[in-house]
Amino acid sequence: xxTSTRDxxxxxxxxxxxxxxxxxxxxxxxxxxxxxxxxxxxxxxxAHDVGGEPDVPIRWEEKEEEVWEHNTFVTCECLxxxxxxxxxxxxxxxxxxxxxxxYLGLPYxxxxxxxxxxxxxxxxxxxxxxxxxxxxxxxxxxx
Amino acid sequence: MSDQHEELHQPxxxxxxxxxxxxxxxxVRELCIEKGLFSADDHRRWTEYMHTLGPxxxxxxxxxxxxxxxxxxxxxxxxxxxxxxxxxDWVNSMPTNFGTPSDYxxxxxxxxxPTLKHVVVCTLCSCYPRPILGQSPxxxxxxNYRRRIVRWPRQVLAEFGxxxxxxxxxxxxxxxxxxxxxxxxxxxxxxxxxxEDQLAEIVTRDCLIGVAVPQVGxxxxxxxxxxxxVNPYKH
Numbered sequence: 001x002x003t004s005t006r007d008x009x010x011x012x013x014x015x016x017x018x019x020x021x022x023x024x025x026x027x028x029x030x031x032x033x034x035x036x037x038x039x040x041x042x043x044x045x046x047a048h049d050v051g052g053e054p055d056v057p058i059r060w061e062e063k064e065e066e067v068w069e070h071n072t073f074v075t076c077e078c079l080x081x082x083x084x085x086x087x088x089x090x091x092x093x094x095x096x097x098x099x100x101x102x103y104l105g106l107p108y109x110x111x112x113x114x115x116x117x118x119x120x121x122x123x124x125x126x127x128x129x130x131x132x133x134x135x136x137x138x139x140x141x142x143x
Numbered sequence: 144m145s146d147q148h149e150e151l152h153q154p155x156x157x158x159x160x161x162x163x164x165x166x167x168x169x170x171v172r173e174l175c176i177e178k179g180l181f182s183a184d185d186h187r188r189w190t191e192y193m194h195t196l197g198p199x200x201x202x203x204x205x206x207x208x209x210x211x212x213x214x215x216x217x218x219x220x221x222x223x224x225x226x227x228x229x230x231x232d233w234v235n236s237m238p239t240n241f242g243t244p245s246d247y248x249x250x251x252x253x254x255x256x257p258t259l260k261h262v263v264v265c266t267l268c269s270c271y272p273r274p275i276l277g278q279s280p281x282x283x284x285x286x287n288y289r290r291r292i293v294r295w296p297r298q299v300l301a302e303f304g305x306x307x308x309x310x311x312x313x314x315x316x317x318x319x320x321x322x323x324x325x326x327x328x329x330x331x332x333x334x335x336x337x338x339e340d341q342l343a344e345i346v347t348r349d350c351l352i353g354v355a356v357p358q359v360g361x362x363x364x365x366x367x368x369x370x371x372x373v374n375p376y377k378h
Contacts, residue, residue, distance in 0.1 A: 003246040051266030051317065053290040057302055060288075063281035064372035068168040073278075074189045078181040080244030081189070087245040087320060095268050107161050108284050111166055117171050126174050134170040136343070 019101055047103040048095035069109040074111050085119050093118065153376065165374070172353050188238040194378065197277040198348040199228040201325050204275070205351070206342035209330045214248070215254075218327065222250030231275045246273050247321050253314075253353075254327045261326045264292045264354030265318035272323035276351055281370070283352065293317065303354040304365055326353040333359040 035043070079085055094115040095103065102111065120126045166319055176183050204225055208215035218225040218279045223233045233248040235241065250272055252329060253261035265271065266289045271279035282288055292299045300306075316324045328350050334342060349355035349364045 034250060048267050050286045050290045051264075052188070052294045053286075054294075055287050055290045057291075057298075058285070058287050059368060060302065061368045061370050062281040063370040065278075065374045065376040065378075066164070066372045067374045068165045069372075070190070070193070071168050071186075072378040074193065075168070075175060075181075075187055077189055077244055078185045079175065081185065081239050082181045084180050087247075090245070091268060091320060104286065107164075108281075111165055113171065115166060117167055120171065120174060120178075120180075125177055125178050125180060130174065131170060135166050138166045138169045138173075139161065142166075 015049070019105060046096045047100040066109075068113070069107075072109045072113045072116065076116050079116060079119070084123065084125070090115060090119075162373070185238075192238050193278075196273060198351060199343070201272070201275045201351045202224070202343040202346035203229045203326050203339060204325070205346045206339045208252070208327055209342055210339055215327075218252045219254050222252045222325075223248055226250060226275055229275070233274055236274060237285065244273060245320075246323065249322045250275065251316075251322060251324050252327050253316055253324055255329050255356075256310055257329060259314060260300075260307055260353065260356075261314050261316055261320060261324075262292060262296060263316050263324045263326060264289055266290075266293055267317075267319065270318035270320060270323060272325055276325060276348065279349070280349045280352075282367075300354060303349070305355055325351045328353075328356050331357050331359055 015031070076090060080087060080090065090112075094111040098106075098111055098114065101115070117131060121128055121131060161191045167300070169259075172186065175181055176186070204218060207228065208225075214225065214228065226233055233242050233246070233250060236243065240249055253263070255261055264283075269279055269284040269289070271283065273279075288299070293315050296315050297307060300313070330342070331345070334345070344361065345357040345364045347355060347357070347362070347364050350357050353366065
């Protein structure tokens with residue numbers, strides 16, 4: 001591994017380490033007898049089901065929209081318009097299937113976008129290779 | 144202090160190259176078009192439809208209802224039918240001719256009274272009556288608003304500048320994929336004899352969500368900090 005690759009891997013692992021949710025109970029894949037029903041229910045709650053959770057006041061902000069955010073929304077609606085998915089399927093994927101860390105950690109339209117990419121692969125409209133080749137091609141335009 | 148503050152909120156500092164989001168967005172869109180899942184023209188037409196959206200039709204719906212008791216009855220019993228009178232067709236709208244895939248066709252208009260205040264949230268995602276109110280504001284989408292408004296509504300409304308006395312009941316309506324809501328606030332004093340256009344001007348987006356109430360002379364939402372985009376979309 002070259003030094004710069006090693007540095008990149010270390011940086012990646014450090015960030016991932018910091019992304020672990022702050023849990024106040026031990027969580028090391030416990031034995032079945034260590035999980036009561038109340039804990040089971042709490043662990044299997046959907047990440048988007050946030051109503052009533054405690055939180056502190058924040059500064060309420062408006063936000064300018066990124067070009068990619070606008071285009072992501074339009075792409076997702078066009079995919080529904082033309083029958084690739086419906087809104088329930090999209091919501092399930094972008095609100096639940098992404099899991100807690102991505103749900104809270106990514107921008108709102110970031111989840112929409114990841115979900116649009118995944119539906120294309122999962123429903124076999126494109127292969128993972130086609131997607132990554134296309135991303136390489138797009139990146140090269142910016143070099 | 145203020146300079147430092149500005150610096151902290153410059154997103155550009157985080158981004159030193161084209162973002163993965165931008166790359167993925169272009170890749171997904173181009174692949175969809177290449178594979179024929181939708182056309183470039185579909186995307187363009189949807190974008191044009193987006194440009195037509197905003198809070199004006201909802202504001203006019205409220206203003207009309209203030210002026211016309213018969214229309215108010217329609218508005219509170221059948222929001223979708225009332226929407227037709229302000230030019231919004233939830234069922235057959237362009238560009239699909241079957242409405243928008245994500246908004247369905249059930250609009251409820253929540254009528255405030257001097258002793259009842261409504262406010263809207265979507266705790267599970269950020270459902271919002273887009274066809275009649277435009278795109279939702281960023282704060283409406285935050286987990287923070289969704290967590291707290293259902294449990295501490297008076298406190299959250301106070302943060303938006305709306306102090307409600309204890310004798311006013313607060314009702315928080317939780318949107319979902321099928322049902323969308325707008326608030327019909329109480330018509331303020333000092334608007335006697337106003338036209339529909341004059342009234343609609345003071346029914347701001349925030350009034351329609353329920354975090355503000357209309358005031359004579361106030362035709363815009365409260366000023367809040369605006370987080371700039373790295374590559375802003377020009378509407």
